[in-house]
Amino acid sequence: MATFDAFRPALPAANGSVFSNLLGRIIAWNERRLTVDALERLSDHELEDIGLTRSDIERFNEIRR
Secondary structure, three states, X not given: OOOOOOOOOOOOOOOOOHHHHHHHHHHHHHHHHHHXXXXXXOOHHHHHXXXXXXXXXXXXXXXXX
């Protein structure tokens, strides 16, 4: 089983400035993008092991657009 370590910045406070809110949205978008990219690289068997299908990835991918 492969694992990886990645730096993930903390989300800014919800009641912050316009810049903080924008930064939070960018971070959230990037997290979704990285998740979808990682899931798309998995085989159908690996997806089945974690209870997902390709259509689940497609639905999650629609959210990020």
